Amino acid sequence: METYPTKEVLKDLIEGRLDWPRIKQIMSSPKDSDRFMKYLALAQERVKWTEQILLPLGEHLYIVAKNGERVVKCDCGQEFGDWRGNWKLRALIYSRDTREKLEGIYPGARCPDPQWCEVREFYCPGCGTQLEVESVPPGYPITFDFLPDLDAFHEQWLERPLPDRIEAQDRSGEVIRRWVGDLKREKRVGTKHNGKATGSRKSR
Amino acid sequence: MAKQPAVVSLDDRKPLRELMAESAARWEATGHYQGLRELKLKNDDPLRYELFHARLLSTVIAAREVAKQISSSVMTREEGELSFALYTPEGDSVVFSTGIMVHIGVMGNFIKWMIANGYEEDPGIAEGDHFANNDVLISAVHVPDVYFATPIVHEGEIIGWASGVTHVLEVGSITPGGGMTSLAVERQLEGIHVCAEKVAVNDRLRRDYELRIRRNTRLASFWLLDDRARITGNVFIRNEVKKIIAEFGLDYYKAAIRELIEEGRRHHLGRVRERLIPGRYRNPCFHSSLLKERPGVLPQANRDTLIHYPLELTVRPSGEIVLDLEGASGWGFHNFNAPPGSIYGGLSIALAQTMDYDGRANSGCVLNVVLKLPRGSIVNPDYDFVSTGFSWGSVMAIFNGFLKCLSRGFHGRGYLEEVLTGGNITTAVEWGGKDQYGRQTGGVNVEVTASASGARGVTDGIDAAWSLWNPEGDQGNAEMWELLYPHLYLGRRVVTDSAGAGRFRGGACFESLWMIHKSEFVFTYQIPGVARVATNYGIFGGYGGGPAYINLAKNTDIAQRISARRDIPHGEGDPGRPEIARLVKGEVLRGEDAQYISEPLKEGALYEKLYLPGGGGYGDPLERAVDAVERDVNLHFVSPKVARRLYGVEGLETGGEWKVDAGRTAKLRTRLRKSRLARAVPVKDWWRSERERIVAGGIKGEAAAMYADCLSRSPAWARTYREFWALPAEFDFSAPPPPPGRRNRASSMVPKR
Numbered sequence: 001m002e003t004y005p006t007k008e009v010l011k012d013l014i015e016g017r018l019d020w021p022r023i024k025q026i027m028s029s030p031k032d033s034d035r036f037m038k039y040l041a042l043a044q045e046r047v048k049w050t051e052q053i054l055l056p057l058g059e060h061l062y063i064v065a066k067n068g069e070r071v072v073k074c075d076c077g078q079e080f081g082d083w084r085g086n087w088k089l090r091a092l093i094y095s096r097d098t099r100e101k102l103e104g105i106y107p108g109a110r111c112p113d114p115q116w117c118e119v120r121e122f123y124c125p126g127c128g129t130q131l132e133v134e135s136v137p138p139g140y141p142i143t144f145d146f147l148p149d150l151d152a153f154h155e156q157w158l159e160r161p162l163p164d165r166i167e168a169q170d171r172s173g174e175v176i177r178r179w180v181g182d183l184k185r186e187k188r189v190g191t192k193h194n195g196k197a198t199g200s201r202k203s204r
Numbered sequence: 205m206a207k208q209p210a211v212v213s214l215d216d217r218k219p220l221r222e223l224m225a226e227s228a229a230r231w232e233a234t235g236h237y238q239g240l241r242e243l244k245l246k247n248d249d250p251l252r253y254e255l256f257h258a259r260l261l262s263t264v265i266a267a268r269e270v271a272k273q274i275s276s277s278v279m280t281r282e283e284g285e286l287s288f289a290l291y292t293p294e295g296d297s298v299v300f301s302t303g304i305m306v307h308i309g310v311m312g313n314f315i316k317w318m319i320a321n322g323y324e325e326d327p328g329i330a331e332g333d334h335f336a337n338n339d340v341l342i343s344a345v346h347v348p349d350v351y352f353a354t355p356i357v358h359e360g361e362i363i364g365w366a367s368g369v370t371h372v373l374e375v376g377s378i379t380p381g382g383g384m385t386s387l388a389v390e391r392q393l394e395g396i397h398v399c400a401e402k403v404a405v406n407d408r409l410r411r412d413y414e415l416r417i418r419r420n421t422r423l424a425s426f427w428l429l430d431d432r433a434r435i436t437g438n439v440f441i442r443n444e445v446k447k448i449i450a451e452f453g454l455d456y457y458k459a460a461i462r463e464l465i466e467e468g469r470r471h472h473l474g475r476v477r478e479r480l481i482p483g484r485y486r487n488p489c490f491h492s493s494l495l496k497e498r499p500g501v502l503p504q505a506n507r508d509t510l511i512h513y514p515l516e517l518t519v520r521p522s523g524e525i526v527l528d529l530e531g532a533s534g535w536g537f538h539n540f541n542a543p544p545g546s547i548y549g550g551l552s553i554a555l556a557q558t559m560d561y562d563g564r565a566n567s568g569c570v571l572n573v574v575l576k577l578p579r580g581s582i583v584n585p586d587y588d589f590v591s592t593g594f595s596w597g598s599v600m601a602i603f604n605g606f607l608k609c610l611s612r613g614f615h616g617r618g619y620l621e622e623v624l625t626g627g628n629i630t631t632a633v634e635w636g637g638k639d640q641y642g643r644q645t646g647g648v649n650v651e652v653t654a655s656a657s658g659a660r661g662v663t664d665g666i667d668a669a670w671s672l673w674n675p676e677g678d679q680g681n682a683e684m685w686e687l688l689y690p691h692l693y694l695g696r697r698v699v700t701d702s703a704g705a706g707r708f709r710g711g712a713c714f715e716s717l718w719m720i721h722k723s724e725f726v727f728t729y730q731i732p733g734v735a736r737v738a739t740n741y742g743i744f745g746g747y748g749g750g751p752a753y754i755n756l757a758k759n760t761d762i763a764q765r766i767s768a769r770r771d772i773p774h775g776e777g778d779p780g781r782p783e784i785a786r787l788v789k790g791e792v793l794r795g796e797d798a799q800y801i802s803e804p805l806k807e808g809a810l811y812e813k814l815y816l817p818g819g820g821g822y823g824d825p826l827e828r829a830v831d832a833v834e835r836d837v838n839l840h841f842v843s844p845k846v847a848r849r850l851y852g853v854e855g856l857e858t859g860g861e862w863k864v865d866a867g868r869t870a871k872l873r874t875r876l877r878k879s880r881l882a883r884a885v886p887v888k889d890w891w892r893s894e895r896e897r898i899v900a901g902g903i904k905g906e907a908a909a910m911y912a913d914c915l916s917r918s919p920a921w922a923r924t925y926r927e928f929w930a931l932p933a934e935f936d937f938s939a940p941p942p943p944p945g946r947r948n949r950a951s952s953m954v955p956k957r
């Protein structure tokens with residue numbers, strides 16, 4: 001028997017085409033236990049590439065299986081590396097860290113104080129989508145929003161284990177250490193890094 | 205942990221303290237509430253069991269409706285700021301009503317506190333007794349929320365408790381009097397503390413208690429009628445429970461209330477596995493306390509503070525949730541301090557709204573949640589006289605973040621309709637001084653109870669409705685508030701551009717514009733708002749709302765304008781040219797400074813409170829449906845300027861209606877996307893220059909003080925911080941020392957659960 005919402009109705013729900021009474025009806029009903037599989041199938045149909053989606057991570061981001069690895073990928077095709085490395089570290093950033101830049105979102109009296117708060121926008125380098133926004137004090141580390149335990153999820157909760165196991169350990173420190181290594185190397189060979197935070201975009 | 209079989213015997217009449225200890229031991233030994241491995245009553249006769257549950261649930265809901273009719277306070281009667289629940293003899297909630305559900309678990313801990321402290325022997329617990337509490341360090345959320353717990357005695361045996369809460373208007377605190385003003389920077393300024401006291405015997409308030417309230421509060425009749433409302437609700441529950449026992453039998457009652465809790469626990473675990481994903485979720489939140497050189501502030505509190513709540517949530521494969529605030533700011537001489545009781549309350553309400561709303565919402569739902577609240581921090585202060593008047597500020601910040609963590613899980617599972625990005629983290633205004641009848645007045649207008657919800661994953665947030673602490677709260681009629689305080693409403697309307705932008709936007713908040721009326725001596729004080737920071741950012745590319753502020757105009761010509769029938773302000777309008785400055789002559793103050801007054805307000809002054817921020821948005825604003833933007837512009841929820849700038853939607857007003865220009869919109873959206881790519885830098889480059897800025901001492905003021913405090917408090921958080929920026933272990937921030945009196949003697953007043 002087909003569960004409700006059906007795949008077609010779920011598509012309408014995701015795309016924001018259902019009116020409130022129908023949304024409310026779905027909210028008030030017991031959940032469809034096959035939702036995740038329907039959802040995955042819809043996501044897989046939507047993207048242009050063929051890697052298998054393991055978990056949707058945002059409006060445009062997915063964790064996908066690729067050559068025995070699990071990488072974060074945008075629906076435009078842009079990849080952000082291993083899922084344990086915090087995809088934000090491989091994104092583009094525009095940090096609204098001056099009054100002028102903050103006023104682009106919060107004009108006049110509604111503007112935060114840049115000594116207390118900056119608004120960081122993370123964009124996909126491939127398609128320019130705004131993937132995530134952070135509002136934190138200056139000097140705050142970039143937040144690693146969500147590190148799913150994919151194996152526990154697929155194996156213990158869905159009872160559909162993934163072909164190989166990879167421990168869900170935070171690997172963002174490795175990305176940082178690579179950056180530090182690059183920094184040291186550059187200093188050694190005497191190429192001075194031309195570092196201005198949020199000016200014009202530099203080559204990557 | 206080895207689980208041993210437990211034999212449950214609930215027939216023996218035992219002291220409550222023993223029952224409580226046995227319950228804890230059975231939980232430890234088996235991982236099941238009361239050691240209940242099987243839901244025997246449910247399995248044997250599910251219909252009878254459901255009927256029993258329905259009878260209990262309808263009882264507590266009816267108790268809330270009955271109690272509303274006794275109270276005369278706008279908050280209780282109209283806004284619905286009350287809630288009732290039934291507890292086991294040991295203080296575990298079985299069923300609870302709607303309303304300010306945040307208190308349900310906290311009231312249970314109040315009952316447990318009395319049991320642990322030998323109340324059965326002294327002062328004794330008997331039929332007709334009512335015990336009151338609003339002491340946060342015993343178990344409460346803040347002073348205005350007063351709890352009454354009432355034992356239910358059957359043939360000499362305490363078989364349970366009824367407990368109710370209402371938020372009282374005025375609590376005898378420092379002016380203005382609602383107990384939440386930022387002037388109350390230590391416990392002694394918060395108002396009357398009722399510390400787990402037996403305040404009623406034979407269902408009548410004690411005369412000495414009543415005298416204390418009358419002698420120490422400015423609006424005693426509201427407090428005392430709220431007391432009677434709680435007694436009424438509790439007595440209603442007590443009577444109904446006795447009828448239910450007569451119908452189902454005492455043994456059934458005793459066993460079934462415990463089975464409902466174990467079922468609640470299982471139900472919650474089932475929901476976690478159904479809707480979340482195991483893993484680690486993070487959502488740091490921030491708040492601002494601005495007291496430096498403000499009128500009326502005590503010397504020890506003379507500073508501005510940026511407060512840090514580094515929320516981390518771990519969902520274990522077992523379904524257990526761990527909420528960790530390691531690295532949180534230390535407690536301070538301000539009123540944001542939020543002892544564990546209030547965090548526990550925030551947890552219960554956040555879960556009741558998102559996961560445990562049906563089935564069996566009760567104590568069982570939080571049994572598999574672990575709270576890690578560092579001692580000495582703002583969420584677990586180690587100072588007995590800490591002010592907790594606005595613990596709400598902290599609770600709202602943390603649990604709106606909590607909702608976003610859960611939402612990432614809901615989203616991953618495809619349950620987008622359950623996504624709820626954080627809602628309003630806003631505050632209200634206290635009113636004191638002389639009222640329009642010439643009497644001393646005080647308290648708080650808490651119409652903010654209906655402000656704004658965050659966006660859903662499939663639709664916009666709710667406008668001018670919803671709050672974290674009371675999801676079905678109401679603003680109360682303006683006319684009722686006008687009867688109470690010396691202010692008249694010139695306007696109450698949705699604030700344009702207040703909603704966090706997103707593919708689905710957050711709810712828009714509202715504002716009220718008041719004119720001081722028939723009084724020459726009015727104190728107002730905004731409960732500390734979210735100033736200087738844009739907190740509550742959205743999710744998946746949505747923005748949050750901006751900082752909160754008020755507008756104030758003194759010595760205005762409003763009276764003349766009214767008699768000459770000229771235009772008067774009704775709302776802010778264009779924030780760049782607010783009506784309060786455009787349509788009246790007078791001394792106008794805007795922004796965060798306006799909330800601190802150095803002299804009483806007089807007839808004719810205008811006070812405009814914007815309940816910012818609106819709810820957080822969901823998804824990239826450039827992907828919002830253009831017809832939704834068109835509708836928002838025509839409703840004045842979004843200005844054409846913001847439609848263009850944040851949503852990339854071009855339009856034109858013709859014949860009083862704003863119409864989208866599809867062609868120009870498509871071009872603008874493409875251009876905005878490209879301009880993002882042009883102005884952004886790779887995170888690696890940004891990281892390098894930010895690191896240089898930190899090393900060079902570029903982080904200054906309150907932000908530096910926040911880091912210095914948190915790095916010194918938590919080695920674990922400090923490690924994470926230094927690791928991210930690749931800083932040496934000795935790196936630190938130079939900042940002024942923490943306020944005097946920190947790390948005071950530890951309190952042992954709160955018993956363990």
Ligand SMILES: [Zn+2]
Pocket residue numbers: 060074075076077078124125126127128129
């Ligand atoms: Zn992309």
